[in-house]
Amino acid sequence: MEFKNSLVFAQQLDAIDPLRKYRNEFHFPKVKGKDVIYFTGNSLGLQPKRSQKFIDDIMKDWKDLAVEGHFHAEKPWWDYHERLAAPLAKVVGAKTPEVSVMNTLTVNLHMLMVSFYRPTQKRFKIICEEKAFPSDQYMLNSQVQFHGFDPDTAIVEVKKRPGENFWQTQDVLDKINEVGEELALVLIGGVNYYNGQVFNMEAITRAAKAQGAFVGWDLAHAVGNVGLNLHDWGVDFAAWCSYKYMNSGPGNASGIFVHQKYLNNNEIPRFEGWWGTRKETRFLMKPEFEPMENADAWQVSNPPVLSLAPYLASLEMFEEVGMETLISKRKLIVAYLEFILQEIDKETEGSFEIITPKDRGCQLSVFLHGQGKELFNYLMENGVITDWREPNVIRLAPAPFYCSFADMYNFGQILKSGILAKG
Numbered sequence: 001m002e003f004k005n006s007l008v009f010a011q012q013l014d015a016i017d018p019l020r021k022y023r024n025e026f027h028f029p030k031v032k033g034k035d036v037i038y039f040t041g042n043s044l045g046l047q048p049k050r051s052q053k054f055i056d057d058i059m060k061d062w063k064d065l066a067v068e069g070h071f072h073a074e075k076p077w078w079d080y081h082e083r084l085a086a087p088l089a090k091v092v093g094a095k096t097p098e099v100s101v102m103n104t105l106t107v108n109l110h111m112l113m114v115s116f117y118r119p120t121q122k123r124f125k126i127i128c129e130e131k132a133f134p135s136d137q138y139m140l141n142s143q144v145q146f147h148g149f150d151p152d153t154a155i156v157e158v159k160k161r162p163g164e165n166f167w168q169t170q171d172v173l174d175k176i177n178e179v180g181e182e183l184a185l186v187l188i189g190g191v192n193y194y195n196g197q198v199f200n201m202e203a204i205t206r207a208a209k210a211q212g213a214f215v216g217w218d219l220a221h222a223v224g225n226v227g228l229n230l231h232d233w234g235v236d237f238a239a240w241c242s243y244k245y246m247n248s249g250p251g252n253a254s255g256i257f258v259h260q261k262y263l264n265n266n267e268i269p270r271f272e273g274w275w276g277t278r279k280e281t282r283f284l285m286k287p288e289f290e291p292m293e294n295a296d297a298w299q300v301s302n303p304p305v306l307s308l309a310p311y312l313a314s315l316e317m318f319e320e321v322g323m324e325t326l327i328s329k330r331k332l333i334v335a336y337l338e339f340i341l342q343e344i345d346k347e348t349e350g351s352f353e354i355i356t357p358k359d360r361g362c363q364l365s366v367f368l369h370g371q372g373k374e375l376f377n378y379l380m381e382n383g384v385i386t387d388w389r390e391p392n393v394i395r396l397a398p399a400p401f402y403c404s405f406a407d408m409y410n411f412g413q414i415l416k417s418g419i420l421a422k423g
């Protein structure tokens, strides 16, 4: 499609957008009385209007039923989390029993490391990407130390090539083969938080499995954003947060994936709690732990239903729309944003550079040449919500659920005036 840098053209794209009615399903913050142009769905997704009712229902059941709500609410709390598994399984390409919702992301990565990082003197190394999200680095370092190994030798980072802003798949594969029999685990962010790159999860998983290692993915920036096929790819485990593209609210519950082959499998160690034991006998309060037959075996505590409620509301919308529609709009709107950026870059004589590679999801990361935080501040003051990452990068993620093509055009105009104002 040939794009045009005009409002009329952007509005034409909006008119044929199958997701256009969903924009009104979200609350937009306002700046100077106008809805903002929201580019930070990769950090915190907007609030779906319908999430309020899901929370209110629980507050009402708690008010009216108190403890009876566990079993007698319209959506009983004791198995409330089970409602999330089937719609989530579709989002991540899993079988329903492979998915559960619990805790928060870094906590879940730790819990899954209990099962999937069991180093021996011979096989103890972990491959990850250089400059992984800091929480993942802290998680990996502390796990390695917990097992008595030295992070400097046990953690092997795949680096970008000099002068390049992205990782080459071949370099990840080569590193896997080089570490070979010492490789215990590969754990990488499926979509990188900084440059927006989508890793070739299928090829990397295959290569790591061929070396006899476990493979886990941190899908914080991938879930609800890119196509995932965790079961068929043979991924061992994955975890994600729900507050970015999944729009479930700040700090909200995390999802996990555990491959079917580890369900009902006594070889796999876990840290256990009462919500992981079979629900049929849970309230007999017996000393024996009998694991649930699905990924709920990894559940520890009774789930925080007030935070699962907005996640369920959001999943209802993913069910209605489906990942395919979201992905095709996402591809189009990101391509349009890229086009708008390129046009502005020409007009302002090379004032920035897109560092996101072609293997990308929703996010374009833009390196600002000679423009500093003032430009970022100018955007924010003019109703464009982006985020700033040191040293000089703004990240733009036009979430397909609620961003419009007109937003992209209008953003371009604001960006141009910001750059020109600074001169």
Ligand SMILES: Cc1ncc(COP(=O)(O)O)c(C=O)c1O
Residues within 6 Å of the ligand: 104, 105, 106, 107, 133, 135, 136, 189, 193, 218, 220, 221, 241, 251
């Ligand atoms: C890749 C990645 N890993 C981990 C986290 C941390 O998540 P949480 O604070 O929910 O544990 C985030 C986002 O905050 C992230 O983007």
Ligand SMILES: Nc1ccccc1C(=O)C[C@H](N)C(=O)O
Residues within 6 Å of the ligand: 042, 043, 044, 193, 220, 251
């Ligand atoms: N949960 C947060 C709480 C406070 C500030 C940022 C976050 C983020 O999620 C950051 C995000 N992971 C990122 O890719 O920058």
